[in-house]
Amino acid sequence: MILYDYYRSSAAYRVRIAIALKNLFVERRPVHLLRGEQRDPGYRAKSPLGIVPTLQLDDGRLITQSLAIIDYLDALKPEPPLLPKDPVLAAQARAAALTIACEIHPLANLRVIKALQGEFGARDDQIAAWRRRWIAEGLSAVEALIAPAPFAFGAEPSLADICLIPQVYNARRFDVSLEACPRILAVESACTAHPAFIEARPEAQPDAE
Ligand SMILES: N[C@@H](CCC(=O)N[C@@H](CS)C(=O)NCC(=O)O)C(=O)O
Incomplete structure (x- = not known):
């Protein structure tokens, strides 16, 4: 899996925390937001709104939106759970x-x-x-x-x-x-x-x- 990321993006930061909690290996590809790389057509083809994070799965499918990505990671590897049982x-x-x-x-x-x-x-x-x-x-x-x-x-x-x-x-x-x-x-x-x-x-x- 590849995470399109930017170190100062707080939305990408959420996904990085979830990846670390789940102890998953995910390759990182930085998208430099201040240089406007999020608006490059190549990246826009992955994220139509031109925002990070985006997760690319090994089969090429894409997931945008940090909370949707985190839900996916939680389903992929349920332990440790990311929500209380109650x-x-x-x-x-x-x-x-x-x-x-x-x-x-x-x-x-x-x-x-x-x-x-x-x-x-x-x-x-x-x-x-x-x-x-x-x-x-x-x-x-x-x-x-x-x-x-x-x-x-x-x-x-x-x-x-x-x-x-x-x-x-x-x-x-x-x-x-x-x-x-x-x-x-x-x-x-x-x-x-x-x-x-x-x-x-x-x-x-x-x-x-
Ligand atoms: N709701 C989205 C927000 C993503 C988002 O807004 N990312 C910001 C960085 S924290 C971004 O890429 N901004 C680029 C821009 O506004 O041009 C999520 O949770 O993934």
């Missing part, structure tokens, strides 16, 4: 993950930022405020949704942690204070010590700059 906890873990993936992440995606700058004339300070506004509001909702023990939904990492840690990376990158989020900070401490999360960090990737 159905309510599993749904809550998925809800926390979706809050990040659907309500926070898309608002500050590169192509959204480029549109705000290019089509609507937003200045750098306005862009910074925009990013911080949505990340802070979204993470404060996630803070209320999780119950660290020590991971977001229990003793083992789940889809919620897989989505949360890359979003915390973005929060730190864009100077969003997490002081009011002690639960998120507790989850971050647990994940920081976990080998799969260590392996998947942006700075540990071969294309890191």
